[in-house]
């Protein structure tokens with residue numbers, strides 16, 4: 016048989032010639048088509064004119080035609096609708112033998128014949144004179160298999176299956192009061208198979224679904240009458256819930272088919288497949304296409320199975336909506352494309368794939384159609400290209416288009432129909448195209464800078480799942496807030512900025528802030544974009560105002576930051592630090608985090624172990640910070656100045672406190688001094704001549720808070736300070752007292768310990784033996800457990816620890832680190848000419864403090880004496896034998912520079928002198944009597960006079976008769992070994 020779709024008024028022969036639709040080989044057996052029956056689909060307008068049916072109507076009918084293309088006719092009636100009847104062409108049965116129905120009685124010639132045929136084929140259905148009931152009966156008959164079909168199935172397909180006993184299903188069935196056994200019987204009568212399910216509700220729902228052939232089964236009432244569920248108070252609407260597949264056609268008539276019982280076994284198998292296919296396409300009675308009913312039905316449709324993950328994914332994909340309101344069904348949900356999919360195959364789905372994407376869930380052997388989603392969209396603009404494409408494609412829709420275009424008189428209608436047909440027939444392809452568009456839109460939304468909508472995209476994970484990802488673009492206001500936060504709290508304090516400035520922005524984490532700031536740095540340091548109209552990025556975000564970028568750059572320079580793209584060498588030029596690399600920044604941030612955690616932690620006995628561990632972590636990180644960056648030689652651009660004189664003093668202080676002025680005053684070396692900050696940008700040395708000694712004084716650039724982290728070249732300044740013998744911390748007497756603490760903290764952060772002596776803790780790493788913890792006195796700050804934990808933090812598991820004083824945790828960490836420098840520091844309060852005498856008195860009473868005024872040249876002598884005192888220089892004057900001491904050129908010793916013993920003194924003169932020294936004669940405060948014969952271990956004091964007595968050559972060989980005449984060394988061990996005798 017040949018299926019032909021045509022327009023009204025077209026002669027049948029014309030359709031025969033043109034033959035648009037063709038029987039699918041899968042659905043049509045290889046039968047000889049002797050007398051093709053032509054049908055057509057038209058719709059009657061209000062004025063009585065017949066117009067070609069819309070694509071929806073047409074495709075719905077085509078679907079039915081495809082179901083049984085070899086058994087369907089078009090019943091040509093000049094009425095308002097087209098009825099479709101089916102005929103078994105192979106058996107040659109006439110129209111009168113068909114079982115079918117139509118919504119409109121006048122369409123069909125004899126409804127009574129139909130009714131009788133239904134009664135014949137659908138035995139379990141109660142007879143009804145009403146056409147709707149007749150349709151329902153037919154549905155029920157189809158759903159529950161007609162006896163003939165069952166017999167065929169039994170003979171051909173499943174000989175072991177049970178036959179449904181439809182005699183139990185007559186009349187009104189109330190499932191609510193049935194027992195499990197009765198429900199099992201009813202189930203068997205309904206589906207023809209036995210179930211072992213014990214769940215009453217499930218059984219009732221399944222039976223109700225089977226009887227009504229609908230998935231819309233309420234969970235409250237299970238009273239079924241004539242294939243419809245009697246809902247309380249909704250009996251009048253019961254007809255509308257019978258069918259799960261909505262149709263907006265005017266009329267679709269479906270007649271049951273008859274199978275030829277005397278066919279061969281092969282034929283029976285084929286028929287069995289056809290029967291199954293028919294069941295799959297078992298649409299309910301036709302309903303009016305009123306939107307309210309449709310929408311109500313769509314809402315009332317429920318899933319029958321548990322919402323599995325696949326189902327959720329399908330639903331989530333199906334429910335993707337385009338911004339225009341179009342519902343987009345991904346290709347995945349087009350179950351007909353997948354042979355393994357549980358959805359109905361393509362041939363069973365309405366050709367209007369977009370409109371009727373249905374699913375047929377297997378319910379107890381039956382397949383119940385479920386509405387998935389309706390897609391109604393406007394035709395594409397480029398549809399004519401598609402039409403052209405489908406003209407040449409040779410597909411059914413293409414032929415339909417060509418047929419319609421040939422037969423229709425209205426070109427607009429032709430085009431419209433063609434467009435819709437092509438669109439519907441090619442839905443999957445359309446969906447495939449839509450999905451990337453959606454992705455693009457999602458990506459675009461990410462970078463569009465529109466924060467008003469919450470851009471959430473799903474990202475497939477490595478495990479195959481889907482992860483929701485929030486992409487909320489930064490607004491200018493948020494960027495400004497971030498810049499403000501950085502300027503207020505500093506770069507790197509992201510947790511603080513998040514807590515204080517972004518508390519109400521739950522979707523902005525501290526990591527987001529850090530990332531955004533990094534991007535801002537990139538943008539601010541990047542060269543100005545050349546506007547050549549060639550932007551490689553498609554979706555650029557909203558440009559950040561230049562003022563904000565300028566502010567970001569200022570802040571970056573202030574905080575010694577730079578764009579991640581810039582190298583370290585560039586950092587120096589823009590005020591960065593040598594170690595201002597990304598790793599250093601990471602270490603600094605980590606230190607900040609630990610410091611914040613320590614600040615949050617309450618200090619008590621329970622938390623002291625935790626705090627000790629945190630302190631050890633910070634110390635480790637600070638040590639890492641001091642290490643030169645990997646790959647570099649370690650020699651950065653510093654202020655290294657050759658050591659000169661007997662001691663070195665570094666001037667450390669905030670900018671504009673008068674360091675350069677002080678240097679100029681004390682040394683006579685000019686150093687630029689001005690009333691603005693950072694006048695001095697490098698190290699300027701000067702020599703102070705004091706007490707016959709030369710003291711090198713270094714004027715350094717001013718440092719600010721955060722110098723230990725590299726701010727304002729602070730690390731170089733501190734490095735020079737470390738190399739000096741004493742630190743002169745110059746402070747402005749008129750400024751806050753806090754400056755002293757800040758500078759002290761900065762110096763301690765790099766391992767400088769000011770005015771402290773090394774802790775009396777003996778610490779030695781071992782290879783084995785575990786940790787030995789001892790103390791010579793009771794400890795109040797550290798116990799064994801805390802010591803173990805701190806050592807553990809350093810991954811030291813074998814060591815010997817001996818506390819000789821009640822040291823603190825910090826002292827222990829300093830000893831373990833072993834790189835601390837203990838220095839003397841003099842606090843010099845300058846500009847006392849601008850403060851009151853009370854303040855001067857208060858300042859001068861502080862330990863290690865000296866008050867001066869460079870402008871008034873006040874108290875310089877006290878300052879120099881204090882420097883001298885703190886430096887601990889020892890002047891030793893030499894006295895040649897039989898001569899006066901030389902008081903013009905002393906030998907200057909110091910504890911820090913080699914020590915002050917006689918041996919050190921000798922070494923200071925010449926290294927070979929020590930072995931020639933027999934003894935020394937000492938005068939001065941170190942001598943108990945004048946002169947005192949002293950050995951090499953005697954410790955000299957300042958202004959001692961020393962005479963060295965050398966050994967005589969005759970002293971080496973003894974005296975008198977004991978005098979040795981041998982030239983061999985006196986000691987046997989010093990003699991050369993003779994070669995062993997050869998035997």
Ligand SMILES: Nc1nc2c(ncn2[C@@H]2O[C@H](COP(=O)(O)OP(=O)(O)OP(=O)(O)O)[C@@H](O)[C@H]2O)c(=O)[nH]1
Nearest residue numbers: 671672673674675676688689693694695717869870
């Ligand atoms: N009133 C008063 N002003 C002083 C005194 N000493 C220095 N100044 C002034 O302080 C200002 C800064 O002096 P500098 O010597 O340049 O200060 P600095 O510490 O070297 O500054 P930087 O090189 O920027 O670190 C100058 O204007 C000096 O005149 C003082 O004892 N009293």
Ligand SMILES: [Mg+2]
Nearest residue numbers: 674675694695
């Ligand atoms: Mg200066």
